[in-house]
Amino acid sequence: MRPESTANLAMLLEDARSVGASDLHIIAGRPPLFRLVGELLPHGAALPPETVEKMLLPHVPDRLRLVLEREGSCDFALDLGASGRFRVNVSRQRTGYKGSFRLISREIPTLESLGLPADIAKATHHHQGLIVVTGPSGHGKTSTLAAIVDIINRDTTHHVLTVEDPVEYLHPRKKALLSQREVGTHTKSFASALKGSLREDPDVILVGELRDTETVRMALAASETGHLLVSTMNTQSAAKTIDRLIDLFPPGDQAQVRMTLASSLRLIVSQRLLPSTDGRSLVAAAELLPGSVALGNLIRDNKTFQIPSLQQRGKSLGIVRFDDSLAELVRSGRTTLEHARVYAENPDELEAVVTGKRPGSPPEPSPPDGSKPLLSKMGNLLNRKSA
Numbered sequence: 001m002r003p004e005s006t007a008n009l010a011m012l013l014e015d016a017r018s019v020g021a022s023d024l025h026i027i028a029g030r031p032p033l034f035r036l037v038g039e040l041l042p043h044g045a046a047l048p049p050e051t052v053e054k055m056l057l058p059h060v061p062d063r064l065r066l067v068l069e070r071e072g073s074c075d076f077a078l079d080l081g082a083s084g085r086f087r088v089n090v091s092r093q094r095t096g097y098k099g100s101f102r103l104i105s106r107e108i109p110t111l112e113s114l115g116l117p118a119d120i121a122k123a124t125h126h127h128q129g130l131i132v133v134t135g136p137s138g139h140g141k142t143s144t145l146a147a148i149v150d151i152i153n154r155d156t157t158h159h160v161l162t163v164e165d166p167v168e169y170l171h172p173r174k175k176a177l178l179s180q181r182e183v184g185t186h187t188k189s190f191a192s193a194l195k196g197s198l199r200e201d202p203d204v205i206l207v208g209e210l211r212d213t214e215t216v217r218m219a220l221a222a223s224e225t226g227h228l229l230v231s232t233m234n235t236q237s238a239a240k241t242i243d244r245l246i247d248l249f250p251p252g253d254q255a256q257v258r259m260t261l262a263s264s265l266r267l268i269v270s271q272r273l274l275p276s277t278d279g280r281s282l283v284a285a286a287e288l289l290p291g292s293v294a295l296g297n298l299i300r301d302n303k304t305f306q307i308p309s310l311q312q313r314g315k316s317l318g319i320v321r322f323d324d325s326l327a328e329l330v331r332s333g334r335t336t337l338e339h340a341r342v343y344a345e346n347p348d349e350l351e352a353v354v355t356g357k358r359p360g361s362p363p364e365p366s367p368p369d370g371s372k373p374l375l376s377k378m379g380n381l382l383n384r385k386s387a
Contacts (some may be wrong), residue, residue: 010057015043017103020102020281022138024103028052028096037275037282049096054089054347063184068092077166077182083235093274104168108150109143115284115334119160119318122152123164124292126202129291130223131268132210132245134235137330140284142168142208148230149206158203162195165208169192183208192219198225207231213248220257223264237322238268238289239307242299247307261264270322274329274339283334285343287322312335 009026016024016034019023023035023166031042047055064074073091078101080086085362123131131148133141145352146169152160153176160176165183179200183316187193190207191214197205210216223229235241242261270287289295289307294317298306309322326340327350337354341347 003239005022009059010080011252012043013080013086013103013355015103016101017084021283022103023344025098025099026055026099026101027093028361030095030100030315032034037279048206052097052099056097059088059236060090074160075166076184077168085170087166087381088203091386102168106141108171109147111144112284113145114140114147116147116269116271117287117288117320119290119320120144120148120267120286121151122318124148124269125229126228126266128226128228129264130219130261131228131230131267132241132265132269133230133232134238134268135242135272136236138232141271142214142270144269145206145208145230145232146171148180149204150351152204153178159201160204160206161197161200162192162206163187163197163208165190165250191218193223198222204228209233210245215237215250216245220260220264220267224260229329230264235343236270238270238311238350239285241268242304246304247326254371258299258302262300265291265295265299267291272322272343274326274335274343283329285329285340286320287325288318288320290318292317323353326350332353345364359361 010028012024019034019036021034021036025033025040026047027033029046029047031044033040033042035116057302059078059081060068061076062076064076068074068090073089074090075087078086084106085104087104089100091098092165093379111118133144135141136244147383149160149162149171152158153171153174158175158176159179159316161179161181163181163183165184166185167180170180171180179202183189183193187196190209190211194205194207195218203225205222207215207219207229208231210219210233217228219231232243233244235244242265245261246254246257268289270289272285273282274285277338278281289311292314294310294314295307298304298310311319323344323346329335329356330337340350344350
């Protein structure tokens with residue numbers, strides 16, 4: 001990293017990319033911070049508020065200047081040519097302005113490069129339905145969406161329409177027709193874009209995030225009417241994603257939503273990023289819950305609390321439990337048991353699967369010394385009877 005890059009945004013972003021950072025934070029009164037393997041590390045001297053303002057404000061698009069002034073923050077994509085593409089949030093806070101830059105890979109990721117199961121690609125073969133990628137913020141959901149879209153772009157002649165806020169990955173022209181729309185630039189909102197998209201003859205619709213009831217309602221309607229809809233949610237597991245989708249609606253509508261989900265759900269991918277064994281990179285653990293008759297029945301009958309039980313016995317249905325994915329990462333040496341336990345739903349069970357023994361279990365008791373004469377006496381007695 002170059003010391004002279006501290007007050008130069010383009011050089012800072014180049015340095016962040018060269019060291020493998022996922023994010024760059026620029027805050028008034030603090031040194032620039034690189035996020036490396038989940039940790040924020042300072043680089044250089046603290047930046048005065050005036051310097052930060054000069055670094056950030058020229059890059060805010062004209063259409064968002066009033067939004068930043070009125071609401072205190074705004075989101076946009078920034079393309080700096082040779083330095084690459086970035087998702088940006090600029091906001092005001094106590095010491096002045098703050099900029100958060102998410103580095104976007106120059107190459108479109110693949111499921112293999114992300115370390116995700118190849119079975120995810122099977123869901124793209126459906127001509128209609130709903131695919132949801134879930135997980136906490138910053139755990140690779142957008143990259144997974146890009147990999148799914150790239151599969152469709154490479155292998156089919158479908159019309160793929162994306163609605164994003166902002167557009168992050170720019171997909172090159174391949175076999176499919178891609179229309180990428182940005183909220184605020186090309187459309188007013190996710191919901192209005194979805195409403196209009198149904199008249200644009202799409203085969204696949206990608207919605208950046210299912211944020212509110214109106215967007216979810218339109219997405220479910222699209223998934224029922226001959227479209228494959230792909231989106232994300234910030235939920236912790238596949239089962240909680242289903243509950244969240246239903247709970248967004250008032251009680252009077254939930255029975256119909258359950259019916260729609262039961263028939264249209266094709267796949268839920270719930271993923272996390274955790275440190276690798278050497279601590280220099282991140283590896284992905286993923287839970288897969290494909291749509292099936294058994295899952296549909298649980299959703300329809302309002303028995304989603306039984307989904308964990310279905311996951312226990314559902315390997316033949318293509319189900320992958322999150323802890324099983326963690327165990328495979330540990331067994332293959334890509335992460336450590338200590339890292340995996342932090343993210344596991346049941347850490348003790350994970351350790352038992354990986355080590356082959358129940359942690360904390362007492363050793364098998366050995367027979368007391370006094371039992372040996374007793375056993376020999378019983379043997380003599382049995383011998384006499386048999387004689």
